[in-house]
Amino acid sequence: MKYRQLTKEQFEELHMEFATFLAAQQIDVKEWETIKKEKPHVAEEEMNLFSDVVWDRVLMKANYLEHFSENTINLFRADAEFIHRIVVKVNKKGVNLLNPEDYNWFVDNSQDVSIEYFKGQKPYTKERNQEIFELIEKGSVVSKGELFEAVFKLIS
Numbered sequence: 001m002k003y004r005q006l007t008k009e010q011f012e013e014l015h016m017e018f019a020t021f022l023a024a025q026q027i028d029v030k031e032w033e034t035i036k037k038e039k040p041h042v043a044e045e046e047m048n049l050f051s052d053v054v055w056d057r058v059l060m061k062a063n064y065l066e067h068f069s070e071n072t073i074n075l076f077r078a079d080a081e082f083i084h085r086i087v088v089k090v091n092k093k094g095v096n097l098l099n100p101e102d103y104n105w106f107v108d109n110s111q112d113v114s115i116e117y118f119k120g121q122k123p124y125t126k127e128r129n130q131e132i133f134e135l136i137e138k139g140s141v142v143s144k145g146e147l148f149e150a151v152f153k154l155i156s
Contacts, residue, residue: 001048003055003133011047014054021050059129064145065136068103070096075148076140078132086151087118110154117155 011018022032027046036043065076073088088106092114095102106115124131136142 002052002130004051004137005048006051006054010054017054018050021053022046055133056129058142059132062132062136062142064143064148065132065140066143066147067135067138067140068097070098073097073106073147074140075151076135077145077148077152078128080128082121082123083128083131084121084148085119086148086155088151089116089118090114091116110151117151119152119155 006014019029022028025046027035032043035046063078065078067074067076071090075086075088077084090097090106092112095105095114097103097106109115126134
């Protein structure tokens with residue numbers, strides 16, 4: 001397994017896609033019920049395979065990620081060969097970027113002296129999708145990239 005198995009909720013959300021996946025392998029509902037009862041390890045393998053297919057599809061489309069903490073924002077852009085990172089660090093006492101009001105303060109005061117910006121890039125040390133998956137598992141979320149591009153423009 002390349003990633004991790006989808007959660008029960010994710011499988012429920014994707015039940016039609018999973019049914020199509022099983023049908024493509026000539027497994028109908030009745031046979032699936034039999035496999036789950038009599039060969040749970042085979043059912044687990046099918047679920048793992050489907051999970052990898054779904055994760056690969058999601059990760060291929062993921063070009064930007066964001067990770068927020070109280071005083072830092074990590075922004076990522078995943079290109080074909082490099083992952084670019086911008087770190088925004090707010091050194092102002094009492095500002096918590098997880099609070100919408102404080103985040104809005106950051107947006108309105110992005111040139112404040114209490115804000116530091118760092119940027120860099122590195123080639124992937126693993127497969128691109130694997131590195132993106134690891135960032136997601138550590139709390140990053142896929143984004144459309146507006147914040148990355150705005151901050152990149154600001155500091156370039």
